[in-house]
Amino acid sequence: MSSQAHRVNHEPAFLLTAKPWRESSLWLEVFSRRYGRVALLARSARKRQSELRGVLVPFVPMSASWYGSQELKTLHRAEWTGGWRQPQGKALFSGLYVNELVYKLTAREDPHPELYDALSRVMQTIAEESHHAAALRSFEWRLLTELGFAPDLTQDEHGQPVLAERQYWLRPEHAPLPLDDANGLPPHEVQGLAMRGADLIQLHSGVFENTESLQQALKLTRMLLDFRLPEGIKSRQVLQQMQQFQTA
Template sequence: MTAHRINHEPVFLLAAAPWRESSLRLEVFSRHYGRVALLARSARKRQSELRGVLVPFVPIDASWYGSQELKTLHRAEWVGGWPQPQGRAVFSGLYLNEIMLKLTTREDPLPELYDSLAHTMRQICSGNDHAAALRAFEWELLGRIGYAPDLTQDSNGSTIDPEMQYWLRPEEAVMPLALAHRLDVHRSRGLVVAGEALIALREKHFATGNSLQQALRITRFLLDFRIPEGIKSRQVLQQLQQLEFGGTQGGNG
């Protein structure tokens, strides 16, 4: 392997788009090289060996070469390990791919995040309850890329108290709600959250439905701040749920 040739790297396919007559432009997230743009030449031809291999939600063994931003895919093999998602799980997988695509920086190695993505994809594809897995991954992602507030202590340097209420704003330490009222900052965009919910999210342990719902409020608030244009997969799922339930329920993605 040279500096410009990578062999047998585990990746997840985040997105694929047609490129010229018969090729595909891919965005993959690799374990050791972060998000990488790859050109899969002739991948759309019927006789291509890549047909049926370049699929989302399961790990792929990929080899590529090139020194420019757009590398050339040399070889890919399906690794598998779990089944493709079914039903609502497809939207959970699409949601994970979308936030990874929108929040990660190209060619920024984050091997721990890759491992977390693999673990979460396995849970989504193999299980029925996706909400806790999604919340845990959202928090992992925000933390790994530096967008998660410190939930071990508040703006005063005090340990988060499960019995207290806090004021949460993006890019700032969580503030005791009483202090936020005294400083009159509670009128700005933010969330009132219980210390108990902050601790549950920090530890990725959701013992009750309420703690899971509070985690959703927090991660959605922080993600929406970073992705102001919105998350398409979440919007589609919400529209489907509105059709099913007559607009009485929202999505949990």
């Protein structure tokens, strides 16, 4: 069967990464709504006269058409679909951070339409709102949940409902454990995080009552993300270095 038969037209997508390929082309990684993360070859996209130069930009939605039966497809057409401006200043790092998480944690051609919708929402919020920490925490949790990396925050390790007034012990790949039961854990499971049930309930719902709840959510999502990405998150490291330089 000809590779032309494996054609996808006008698929909603976000550009995650782009790197030079041979003399004038680009190797793209995009996250699409119906096909998940896809590798695309944009032929001649680096030439000055290419119509793709102003379209292949991150953080804003586009429509992509491609063909091919191999893992690396060929981009046939791309169009900007409008929506919002690109993020500026520190918000740019938030956009880079989100893209890095999606790129590193998703598998190629593994569809997650709800994750795509969550990506679209958080990118719009990053671009339009200066205070978007709550949107980032909600996206991190949606990403971890969609990919099967997040614990169920509605019940504890004994199958009992998580209660707002109780304290729990959180570890990667485990349900919340009532803090009273954490004393008997083996040494290799002692690494974890104590959290109030109220903060777990808020993270699950995506509605945060105060800054303290957001800080607790950050501690949990960071622990779970670092467990999955032991090599580190480059965009986070760059931002931390810049902040240290500014305060030095």
